[in-house]
Amino acid sequence: MEDSKTITKPKHIVLTSHPNSSRCNSPAINWGESDPLKRGPIVGTLVNSAHRNVIGTHSGSYSVYRALAVASGTLEPNHRPDLTNTAPIVPIGPHPSWTDPNLIVSLDPFGAMVGEVYSDLYQQGYDIRPTIAITKAHINMPELQDAVDKKRLAIDGKIIKNDGSLVVTKVAIDPVWYLPGIAQRLDIQESYLRRALFQQTGGMFPELITRPDLTVFLPPIGSITVYLIGDVAAITEPNRLLAVRVHDECNGSDVFGSDICTCRPYLVHGLEVCVQTAQAGGAGVIVYFRKEGRALGEVTKFLVYNARKRQQGGDSANAYFNRTECVAGVQDMRFQELMPDVLNWLGIKRIDRFVSMSDMKYNAIVESGIEIIQRIPIPEHLIPADAQVEIAAKKAAGYYTENTTEQDAIALAEIQGRGLAD
């Protein structure tokens, strides 16, 4: 570990709760402006408080680890990133959707191109950081290998390599919230939104209350990852097919293969549909949100699993959502209303194959002006035995299904999961 004595220690604390007009030299933000210079850069720097034009700082939830690194003396608080060679591997946008101040409100459309469009300001000393990064990778998943072995997917040397790995373009997106737009999307007053954000974070960001002039907030929440399969240009070309799966994090299933839900099997099915669509000349998009446990968190989710499996009569489909509500007070906190921003950022106007049964996702996307042609449910054979409870409860709650036979309350109660002792 670096000697903490070599790190510069700040001598006094600069409060950010009120503007210091004599020193303030921050660029204005005009959300929705098509010219990035007129729109203005997002400056969440902690190096020069006079340059700041947002509430909060960069890197989402990782800003807290940065604080630990500074506190422990391993990170110089004045470190300014060296962005040499970090530019996007492929360009995305600009698209017409970028200039509608109400269509994209939870990310910075120019977040990947700050090095290009704000280079002069960067040279002048403004600490302007990308909130979006675009790179390439080969991914290997056993289910995709199996699909190749069983000839459901073909090796083409371009999208699927000879060793069965999948070539993807991947995009990481940190949240950037335009507060007036977020309030409008959720149909609440901006002042209520600011007050709740301030109070419910234990007063973490006083500027939410004291600085109505600051309209952009960098919230300390999880990011979004997008996996693009096939030709990126095909995503916006009207005569080429597009497949999309929007997926919310479920670490237990996505990474560790837990069989209580359908998350990983549906995610992989989404990838398979994306590859097939890309190989037919279109493109595929997987959007992965860090909204673990329906944005209630994994602790809540595991508490719910116990409550489900210990309830009288066992884990049953008729009580599935109710158990979550008992623990969390709500069934869901994902706010799918904000989700379509990323699809609009990609310039998507039409989704030919939407790999999801969620009515909340479907409604949010369609309401944002994107057409959905076909909805693709998870194939029956991919549903793990213990996840029958989840899928039956979702269908009863209005999730999309091709099976039109309705389950009555008694039939739902009979769909049971494994006990905790098994």
Ligand SMILES: Nc1nc2c(ncn2[C@@H]2O[C@H](COP(=O)(O)OP(=O)(O)OP(=O)(O)O)[C@@H](O)[C@H]2O)c(=O)[nH]1
């Ligand atoms: N709180 C809670 N969260 C759960 C439970 N089961 C699954 N989840 C979470 O629910 C979310 C499921 O997200 P998705 O896989 O995108 O699925 P979906 O929104 O139900 O809809 P589909 O697109 O049809 O799959 C993930 O964030 C899971 O972690 C549960 O019993 N309680």
Ligand SMILES: [Zn+2]
């Ligand atoms: Zn899951």
